[in-house]
Amino acid sequence: MIKFIEEQKLFQIDTKNTSYVMRVSFDKFVEHVYYGKKLEKADFPYKDKIISFAPFIKETGYGFSLCTRQMELSFFDSGDLRDTGVRIKNADGNSVTLFYYKDYKIFDGRIEFSDMPYSRNADKTLELIYFDPVSNCELSSYYSVFYDTDTITRYMTIRNVGSEKVTLESVIACQVDFAGGEYDVTTLNGCYYIERMPETVPVACGIQKIYSKRGHSSSHFNPYIQIAEKGASEYAGNVFAMNMVYSGDFVSQVERTYENDYRVMTGINPETFNWILGAGEQFTTPEAVISFSSVGKNKLTQNFHDHVREYIVPKEYKSAKRPIVINSWEAMYFNIDEEVLLKYAEKANELGIDTLVVDDGWFLGRDNDKTSLGDWIADSRKFKDGLKAFSDRVHERGVNLGIWIEPDMISEDSDLYRQHPDWAIQVPNRPLSLGRNQLVLDMTNDDAINHVVNQLKETFKDVKIEYIKWDFNRSLSEVGSLNLPKEKQGEVKHRFTLGDYKMRKALTEAFPDAMFEGCSGGGGLYDMGIMFYCPQIWASDNTDPVWRIKIQQGSTICYPLSVLSAHVANTKSNKIEKGLDYDYRYAVASGAVLGYELNITKFSKETEALVKAQVNDYQDIYPLVLDGDFFIIDKLGKKEYGFTLVSKDKKSFAVFYYNYGRTKRTKINVHGLDEQLTYNFMGKSLTGKEIMQNGIELPKEAKLYFTTRSKN
Ligand code: GLA
Secondary structure (H helix, E strand, O other): OEEEEOOOOEEEEEOOOEEEEEEEEOOOEEEEEEEEEOOOOOOOOOOOOOOOOOOOOOOOOOOOOOOOOOEOOOEOOOOOOOOOOEEEEOOOOOOOOOOEEEEEEEEEOOOOOOOOOOOOOOOEEEEEEEEEOOOOEEEEEEEEEEOOOOEEEEEEEEEEOOOOOEEEEEEEEEEEEEEOOOEEEEEEEEEOOEEEEEEEEEOOOEEEEEEOOOOOOOOOEEEEEEEEEOOOOOOOEOEEEEEEEOOOOEEEEEEEOOOOEEEEEEEEOHHHOOEEEOOOOEEEOOEEEEEEEOEOHHHHHHHHHHHHHHHHOOHHHOOOOOOOEEEOHHHHOOOOOHHHHHHHHHHHHHHOOOEEEEOOOOEOOOOOOOEOOOOOOEOOOOOOOHHHHHHHHHHHOOOEEEEEEOOOEEOOEOHHHHHOHHHEOOOOOOOOOOEOOEEEEOOOOHHHHHHHHHHHHHHOOOOOOOEEEEOOOOOOOOOOOOOOOHHHHHHHHHHHHHHHHHHHHHHHHHOOOOEEEEOEOOEOOOOHHHHOOOOEEEOOOOOOHHHHHHHHHHHHOOOOHHHEEEEEEOOOOOOOOOOOOHHHHHHHHOOOEEEEEOOHHHOOHHHHHHHHHHHHHHHHHHHHHHHOEEEEOOOOOOOEEEEEEEOOOOOOEEEEEEEOOOOOOOEEOOOOOOOOOEEEEOOEEEEHHHHHHHOEEOOOOOOOEEEEEOEO
16 A cells, blocks of 8 residues: 555555555655556656756756656755745745655554544555754655545644744645646636636646635635546546645645646645744644546546545544434524424424524524624523523424524624624734624634633533534634734634634534534535534525536535535526426435425425425435435536436436536436446336446426436
8 A cells, every 4th residue: 555665765655546656866855756547566767857957956966956856845945946835934034945855654544633624544654754954844744545535645744853943934735746748727616605616727837726815715716626637528537636624724726837847736825824833843734635536537526525425524424314404594584583483393394304403693682794793692582481492392393403603703793792802803903804794703712712612512501402503604804813922923824723623623522412514604614624523514505506506516526415515495596497496496405415495384285295205205315415426427518417326335326417508408328337237217127237328318398407216
């Protein structure tokens, strides 16, 4: 799995289908030599690469320039004049950085982070140890192998072993260099209400980067970056991707030089980061996940899906059935009324919906978005006998209770802010921008974190709650903390994210019986960092089914359906659906984690029967949503999308196809079935081979969508 090949000084990391190879050159530098299809045995002897005018050091000679070779790590202004990943301001006051390779270790498992999310249960880890004699820092670069999923994780730890403090100005998590060829880059871009729209463009000379400076991974760019060889398709060609297990300011970028050298990097955004490392201190970066596929993009998608399900989400939720919720937000917004909610609970039980989620508006004075964040006490105007009595009544009606929180935030109009105005993120002498009428809690401050955690513990004490929706409704601006000294203000952004993780850890531990759902003004925190604590995430506030198809399509490129929370609702902005077609809306939402978000007490008898049938039908689908392998339906037009979910044992499958354009499709293809197995499918008994060879004839009425599945 990980070996050191002495003769050529190569490290070879193998996963089931891929190999990743590095070479130690001149006993000092670690070069990247290969990432691709699995190799029997790596054979990459050192060769000079002579590029006129490229900087070099006398010791290595002309044939080795840090500026033109493929390196595992890159250091600021030491001959590598491309964008570099590591930059440390040393005690001399300059930021020239250069670490030399020193040693390595290979060990079972991995080092688990205590303060950050990470990929659990690695098979093996390679640690490459470097030293910079000027900054007096030691650097460990870790590569953990997840053999079956063809994924490798990477991060770094920097230790100041000298006696003077230094400043970390940039420390990325992962870099992959390669040379030659032509590539496309795909990223997931968007904004509030239109999250994760995939965009693919050719990799051009210069730097193409996506990033966040918003204090959360954001709706605007997701940290995922995919690089595909020109011409690669869903089922053929070389393609690889990187993503972060991180929720704060990030950068993911690809650089191409005119010599056709490529560098792909991801990590904390250096623009909003500056970290003082005192003597004896160490800093660990968040982790990146990388994966490669030689058989097209769909396999890469599967690798990330499996990685998230196996190693990121809490293990108890890996294959645990998710609640089917009725969420109060779009049905009643802030008008939380106990009696009305109890009617929802009764109706939910009749329909088979198992959890009532009381969204925003339940706590002290929270009648609109201008007030009360930070006062996590049930509003006695809305819950006459308290939250416990309400919860009991909900449970008496046969459904579970969910509740909404937004603990990283604070309203100016709140008791908490009146008592602790210093607990908001702020800088002196500047007006503070509001976002959705609110400020942000200073999550670098343990007192603030502990206060909110303790208050929530008290409020939810003895209250039976099975589900907690954790929202985060604004980006950070005017970022500073009154809790930290002046020279540490550059640390606020990362410390804020660490504070958020600290609180997520505390609250998930305090409420072990509740499943946490992530959310951020829709899908502004849709990343693996959050998935470590929250096994599912509200993907978008946009519940129009056509928009949802697009959002689900983009989200699914990297993240599994089991983390994607999708509700049947009443919002409509499309022109292709006649009225509100609940069958259509269900066809979209049931390709993910199904829920409802509308007034279920006002349904007609027919709609009630329909919803009942949907909830019942979903019982057969959700195991595939939780655990199935994803196979995209390829060769479709621009406004079409579809996929087949195949159970791990290949014995059952479900097909989802959507068409929101004008393409007259009569047939779709199917991938991933077992050729030999016989399936009971669309009234016939057919082998996997027959189904895959013939494709599926779409019934005439299936203009907008078509879903079907094998029957046992
Ligand atoms: C955000 C969420 C919504 C809802 C509201 C409540 O917009 O995305 O689902 O919870 O906040 O204020």
